[in-house]
Amino acid sequence: MRKKLIWISVFGGVSITLLAVTLRAMGIYRPVPYLTYSGSYLMQTFVDRLLGYVPWGLGDNLISELVVFFALNVAGYAFVIFQLLRIFYPDRSNDLPPLTSKSNLGPGSD
Numbered sequence: 001m002r003k004k005l006i007w008i009s010v011f012g013g014v015s016i017t018l019l020a021v022t023l024r025a026m027g028i029y030r031p032v033p034y035l036t037y038s039g040s041y042l043m044q045t046f047v048d049r050l051l052g053y054v055p056w057g058l059g060d061n062l063i064s065e066l067v068v069f070f071a072l073n074v075a076g077y078a079f080v081i082f083q084l085l086r087i088f089y090p091d092r093s094n095d096l097p098p099l100t101s102k103s104n105l106g107p108g109s110d
Contacts, residue, residue, distance in 0.1 A: 005086065005089065009081040012078065017077065020073075047068050048065075051064060
């Protein structure tokens with residue numbers, strides 16, 4: 001169940017990011033800052049400086065900045081979507097081991 005929720009979360013993050021990129025390409029700017037806020041903020045504050053430390057100047061080109069921006073945006077939205085899905089679809093499988101068992105108590109315990 002957890003793998004399924006992770007894949008749904010990643011797909012949702014990709015969909016939201018592609019929606020934001022498409023809206024910006026079409027010239028619709030009003031909802032776009034809200035859709036891409038997390039990735040933009042991270043890109044401007046931390047990742048932009050981090051890309052400067054990539055050897056051979058690979059982090060200083062537009063393609064690497066776009067890939068990192070897309071990945072961070074997807075990861076941010078996937079994390080939020082995953083947390084929301086965990087609330088509404090909790091893992092209630094019977095395969096979970098008990099919290100206390102004789103084998104986990106250690107030597108000398110009865």
